[in-house]
Amino acid sequence: xxxxxxxxxxxxxxxxxxxAIYFNTSAQKAATQETGAQLAVALNEVVQLxxxxxxxxxxxxxxxxxxxxxxxxxxxxRTDGMFLMCGIAxxxxxxxxxxxxxxxxxxxxxxxxxxxxxxxxxxDVPLDYERSNYFGAFTWAFxxxxxxxxxxxxxxxxxxxxxKTVIATLSHDIKTxxxxxxxxxxxxxxxxxxxxxxxQTYIRVLMRKCDEVxxxxxxxxxxxxxxxxxxxxxxxxxxxxxxxxxxxxxxxAEKNDVRFQKPPFAAVAEADKNRLLQITENLIxxxxxxxxxxxxxxxxxxxxxxxxxxxxxxxxxxxxxxPFIYDKFYRGKNCGREQGSGLGLYIVKYIAxxxxxxxxxxxxxxxxxxxxxxxxxxxxxD
Numbered sequence: 001x002x003x004x005x006x007x008x009x010x011x012x013x014x015x016x017x018x019x020a021i022y023f024n025t026s027a028q029k030a031a032t033q034e035t036g037a038q039l040a041v042a043l044n045e046v047v048q049l050x051x052x053x054x055x056x057x058x059x060x061x062x063x064x065x066x067x068x069x070x071x072x073x074x075x076x077x078r079t080d081g082m083f084l085m086c087g088i089a090x091x092x093x094x095x096x097x098x099x100x101x102x103x104x105x106x107x108x109x110x111x112x113x114x115x116x117x118x119x120x121x122x123x124d125v126p127l128d129y130e131r132s133n134y135f136g137a138f139t140w141a142f143x144x145x146x147x148x149x150x151x152x153x154x155x156x157x158x159x160x161x162x163x164k165t166v167i168a169t170l171s172h173d174i175k176t177x178x179x180x181x182x183x184x185x186x187x188x189x190x191x192x193x194x195x196x197x198x199x200q201t202y203i204r205v206l207m208r209k210c211d212e213v214x215x216x217x218x219x220x221x222x223x224x225x226x227x228x229x230x231x232x233x234x235x236x237x238x239x240x241x242x243x244x245x246x247x248x249x250x251x252x253a254e255k256n257d258v259r260f261q262k263p264p265f266a267a268v269a270e271a272d273k274n275r276l277l278q279i280t281e282n283l284i285x286x287x288x289x290x291x292x293x294x295x296x297x298x299x300x301x302x303x304x305x306x307x308x309x310x311x312x313x314x315x316x317x318x319x320x321x322x323p324f325i326y327d328k329f330y331r332g333k334n335c336g337r338e339q340g341s342g343l344g345l346y347i348v349k350y351i352a353x354x355x356x357x358x359x360x361x362x363x364x365x366x367x368x369x370x371x372x373x374x375x376x377x378x379x380x381x382d
Contacts, residue, residue: 165328169350172343174216176281177209180251184209205250215274233272233354237377240267240299240306247280248297258284261298269306269374275351276374279359280310282344283370287312290335291367305357305373313367322361348372 184202193199241262252258287295291314300307317325321332326349329342345359348370352359357374 168328169343169347170216172347173278173282174213176278176285177212177216179285181206181209181213208250212274212277233275233351235270235272235355238269238271238273238276240269240271240308240374243273243276244280244297244299244308247277248284251281251284255288257288257293258295258297261296263299263301265301267299267301267306268377270377271355271357271374272351275355279348279351279372282348283310283372286344287314287368290314293367301376304376306376308372308374310370310372311364311367312369316363316368317361319363322363325361 184206187193188199188202193202245260245262248258248260284295287293287310291312293313296309296311298309298311300309315334317332318334321330321334324330325332326345327342328346330346331342345361349359352372352374355374357372359370359372362369362371
């Protein structure tokens with residue numbers, strides 16, 4: 001379009017110049033012929049009058065001849081004025097072209113280049129908003145579109161990462177009940193169920209763990225295409241004393257390495273039983289894996305919250321690792337050769353947060369303490 005406008009401007013300027021030259025040439029030719037004839041007649045008359053000795057008439061005729069010459073010069077001046085007007089017209093066309101180019105064509109070229117970059121996937125180059133051109137509103141709309149596309153891509157990337165995290169989280173949690181199933185199955189194989197009552201206990205635990213695996217696999221299927229924040233959390237009133245006592249006894253099994261101290265107060269919190277069991281299993285299994293010591297569990301009450309304390313007597317976590325220990329897939333430098341995915345504490349913190357609680361770690365000279373804080377039932381939560 002720019003080249004077309006340039007061609008049109010040059011074409012019309014050339015036509016105007018050629019027209020002015022043609023009319024100027026024609027006018028000059030006609031004027032020259034007419035003036036020449038008049039001058040010849042006037043000179044002949046002057047000569048005849050001079051021969052006749054009529055000097056007064058000669059003087060009058062000379063004055064007329066002088067007037068004719070001045071008129072001829074005036075016509076030449078009008079021809080120069082025609083060229084001046086033609087030049088002004090051409091200049092006007094050039095100014096109009098420059099204005100159209102600066103106000104319309106150049107901004108349009110910028111938008112065209114911007115659209116090409118967007119089509120190529122380059123979303124990092126902004127399109128500056130210019131109030132002075134006619135495309136100001138369009139440039140703002142185009143740049144707003146770029147920002148929205150960038151935001152949508154970031155959300156899509158985050159959703160993909162969250163899906164991976166959900167799958168990794170649930171896969172990690174499935175390992176815990178499977179390990180318990182294997183332990184009780186080995187107990188049955190070794191004939192440790194010496195009484196009918198003990199055998200029934202083993203069978204009940206195996207069935208409960210199978211149900212737990214089934215729930216986790218259902219979550220895995222449900223959230224394989226969902227975001228992490230859609231992990232189902234159902235809050236209810238939970239009497240923590242009895243719940244944690246039963247969970248500790250079940251998780252201790254034959255290892256007998258978990259000690260639970262029942263609280264002297266009514267510990268009723270708002271929590272999800274299944275998710276709280278996941279937290280308990282994760283923390284106990286982490287202690288077993290890295291501390292290989294007795295695990296103490298007790299509860300405290302403060303500021304409308306109930307704190308569940310898990311204490312082991314292992315090497316703890318390095319202070320330099322503490323700020324990052326809740327990050328996905330992060331493992332402490334002193335984990336040794338123990339296998340792990342770096343998701344245990346991340347899962348614990350996430351689930352505690354979804355239950356309106358929190359979790360923090362305390363390093364001791366002789367071990368590590370993890371404290372899970374949950375809102376007390378009926379307590380206001382900011």
